[in-house]
Amino acid sequence: xxxxTQTPRYLIKTRGQQVTLSCSPISGHRSVSWYQQTPxxxxxxxxxxxxxxxxxxxxxxxxxxxxxxxxxxxEMNVSTLELGDSALYLCASSGGGSxxxxxxxxxTRLTVV
Amino acid sequence: xxxxxxLGSHVSVSEGALVLLRCNYSSSVPPYLFWYVQYPNxxxxxxLKYTSAATLVKGINGFEAEFKKSETSFHLTKPSAHxxxxxxxxxxxxxxxxxxxxxxxxxxxxxxxx
Numbered sequence: 001x002x003x004x005t006q007t008p009r010y011l012i013k014t015r016g017q018q019v020t021l022s023c024s025p026i027s028g029h030r031s032v033s034w035y036q037q038t039p040x041x042x043x044x045x046x047x048x049x050x051x052x053x054x055x056x057x058x059x060x061x062x063x064x065x066x067x068x069x070x071x072x073x074x075e076m077n078v079s080t081l082e083l084g085d086s087a088l089y090l091c092a093s094s095g096g097g098s099x100x101x102x103x104x105x106x107x108t109r110l111t112v113v
Numbered sequence: 114x115x116x117x118x119x120l121g122s123h124v125s126v127s128e129g130a131l132v133l134l135r136c137n138y139s140s141s142v143p144p145y146l147f148w149y150v151q152y153p154n155x156x157x158x159x160x161l162k163y164t165s166a167a168t169l170v171k172g173i174n175g176f177e178a179e180f181k182k183s184e185t186s187f188h189l190t191k192p193s194a195h196x197x198x199x200x201x202x203x204x205x206x207x208x209x210x211x212x213x214x215x216x217x218x219x220x221x222x223x224x225x226x227x
Contacts, residue, residue, distance in 0.1 A: 004156075031213050043203065043217040056214050090156055094213045100145055100164045102213055104156040 002027065004093045004105035012111045018079040021108045025072050025093030032074040033102060034066060037088040046089075049074055078110075086112045115140045115206045119218035127226050132176075132191040134221045136204030139185065146187045147205045147215070148178055157203065163187060165209065174198070199225045 005024040013019050025032050033056075034046040045058040049068035066076040078085055088109050092102035120135040138144060145164050149157040161172025168180040178189045187204060201222045205215040 006156075033213050033215070035215075035217075042219050043215075045214050045216070048213050050213075056212055058214075092157075092213070092215070101147065101159055101162050102215060103159065104149070106156045109154070 004091055004103055006089075006091050006105035006108050008108060009106060010109045010111075012113060013081050014113055015081055015083060017081050018077060019081060019110060020075050020077050021089055021091075021110070023074045023076075023091030023093075023105060025074070025091075026103060029093040029095050029103075030072055031094040031102075032068055032072065033092040033094070034074070034076050035090045035092065036060075037090060037107070038086075043090070046076065081112045083112050086110060115144065115208070115216045117204050117206050117216055117218035119202075119204050119221050121221055122219065123222045123224060125224040125226065126194045128196055129193050132189070132194045132198065132223065134189040134202050134204075134223065136178075136187045136189065136218060137185050138187060138204070138206045140206055140208075143209050144206045145209050146178075146180060147207075148172065148176070148187075148189050149203045149205060151201045151203065151220075160189070160202075194223075194225050196225050196227065199223055 007022045031050045033048040037043045048056040052068045063079045068074045088107045090107045091105045094102045116139045118137045147162045148160040161170045163180045171177045176191045201220045203220045204218040
């Protein structure tokens, strides 16, 4: 069974631009969560999608948004990039419902210059 | 609200020595608890989980953890460290409901010397 796939692995953007990151969950999983990892703030929850609906959101500005498609693939978008958005963005896949564990992708390393 | 405290940002052990990484949690509802490991430039790999069944949980690579409700702890141990165990370890908590939001500790970097 293929794992969680995140694309691209690395990305360099300029301040003010926007970026879209993609996540393909494990086949059959309906829940996708996104996390931001930085040296200063650690791992922080961005949002969770389940069956195309956002059902939980972390404490991030509205520049951070996401969506989930009918095949459970998810994208997250960051608009008007700031230097502080440089981070490793991790996607986690779970069966949802009574499923207990989340499986993570390799992450997308975003650098904002 | 839920939170996790990991004591010690760095832990150093010799190869073959006992590994003990500490995690204390706070949760207003019965929690699910997890340990993840992260190698450089990689995602998180699940080591083990506690989901209210057995309090002593065995995971991959010889790691285990014991859930102690009275101490609100979920410490990770391994009897004998291997060089390949050098990595960063994260303890995480979430509600025992369908929502998948994980709250992570700040991580402990394990250094293993020959």
